[in-house]
Amino acid sequence: MLSRRSLIRSAGLVAPALILPKPLRAQIGAPPLVFPGALTLAKVTHSFTASASAAAFNPNPWNAGTLSLGTPAVNRYIVLAFAGLTGGSGVITAVTVAGVSCNQVGSLGSSGTARAAIFITSAPVPTGATGAVSISATGGASSWNMGIGVYALYVPSSAVLSNPVTGVNGGNPESVTLAIPALSVAIAASFNSGGGTAAWTNLTKDVQLSFTTPQASMASTEFSAGASTTLTCNWSNGNSQVMAVAAWGIH
Numbered sequence: 001m002l003s004r005r006s007l008i009r010s011a012g013l014v015a016p017a018l019i020l021p022k023p024l025r026a027q028i029g030a031p032p033l034v035f036p037g038a039l040t041l042a043k044v045t046h047s048f049t050a051s052a053s054a055a056a057f058n059p060n061p062w063n064a065g066t067l068s069l070g071t072p073a074v075n076r077y078i079v080l081a082f083a084g085l086t087g088g089s090g091v092i093t094a095v096t097v098a099g100v101s102c103n104q105v106g107s108l109g110s111s112g113t114a115r116a117a118i119f120i121t122s123a124p125v126p127t128g129a130t131g132a133v134s135i136s137a138t139g140g141a142s143s144w145n146m147g148i149g150v151y152a153l154y155v156p157s158s159a160v161l162s163n164p165v166t167g168v169n170g171g172n173p174e175s176v177t178l179a180i181p182a183l184s185v186a187i188a189a190s191f192n193s194g195g196g197t198a199a200w201t202n203l204t205k206d207v208q209l210s211f212t213t214p215q216a217s218m219a220s221t222e223f224s225a226g227a228s229t230t231l232t233c234n235w236s237n238g239n240s241q242v243m244a245v246a247a248w249g250i251h
Contacts, residue, residue: 042156043183044248046079046220047071048206052133053147055211061094061136062146069098070152074126077153077161078102080119080133081189083209083216083242084146087113090139095119097150098131106166109244114191116168116244120153145211149218151187159250166246173234174243181249182226188233188245190217196237203231203245223247 050067069078078097092115095102102119109116125131137144155161162184167176174190188203191214198208198217208217217233226249233243 042159042250043222043224044156044161044185044250045154045222046185046187047152048149048218048220049152050150051148051207051209051218053209053211053216055145056142057144058141059135059137059139059144059146061134062144064133064135064148066130067133067150069125069128069131069150072127072129073154074124075155075157076125077155078121078125078131079151079153079187081149081151081187081218082119082135082146083116083189083191083218084144085114085191085193085211085214086137086139087143088139090115090137090143092117092135092137094136096134097121098125098128100125105164105246106244107168109168109170109242111170111242114193114241116189116191116242118166118187118189118244118246145214147209147211147216149189149207151220153185153248155250162249162251164246164248166244168242168244170242172238172240173232174240175230175232176243176245177228177230178245178247180223180226180229180247182224184223184226184247184249185220186223186231186245186247187220188218188231188243190233190243191241192216192235192237192239193241194237194239196235196239199234199236201232201234202229
């Protein structure tokens with residue numbers, strides 16, 4: 001004889017038990033699932049922090065002063081974008097920032113007596129919002145005009161800064177094509193023997209410096225995608241002389 005409960009169920013008056021799929025049953029009582037939005041990819045970032053220039057002097061050394069280095073961070077490197085004019089065959093022999101020595105990346109851009117180069121500290125500079133910048137070079141009295149742009153370069157804590165891709169050019173206009181890494185920063189310096197205004201392509205102009213008649217300009221950009229990219233500096237007076245550029249990614 002059927003029980004009352006069985007008779008009610010057989011009459012269709014009670015819905016059969018809901019059987020949940022096993023994976024779903026396992027989640028009953030668990031915290032709700034959270035679906036994040038778009039992922040933020042780790043990348044190199046930067047800020048332009050300062051500039052300085054000096055004309056007709058003996059750089060042994062040139063103490064450019066105590067300059068802004070940006071926001072302190074454990075993973076902060078300092079980059080100097082340099083452009084200048086020597087009275088002869090002068091070359092840069094030493095660069096320091098906040099007491100930390102710098103390495104030149106890539107070649108020294110050289111066209112006649114014009115020079116351009118990119119330097120980066122040999123180690124992170126984690127402390128200090130300002131720091132002394134010093135450059136030494138060969139040459140005698142009144143032998144140099146120099147300009148620098150100072151940048152803070154920040155590397156994600158989970159990443160390592162890659163070896164830079166670099167280039168120099170002495171054309172008119174100055175132009176360098178590089179295989180720019182993804183999630184990277186490119187920084188450049190340009191020198192011009194006359195007046196005029198610098199116009200950059202695929203880089204954002206950060207500063208233009210004057211040494212009476214000669215001019216220098218520094219520019220930079222953060223790149224999300226990697227690609228072969230032509231970076232150009234064209235001076236309005238047509239007296240472009242030399243540029244240097246470096247780009248850093250991470251791995």
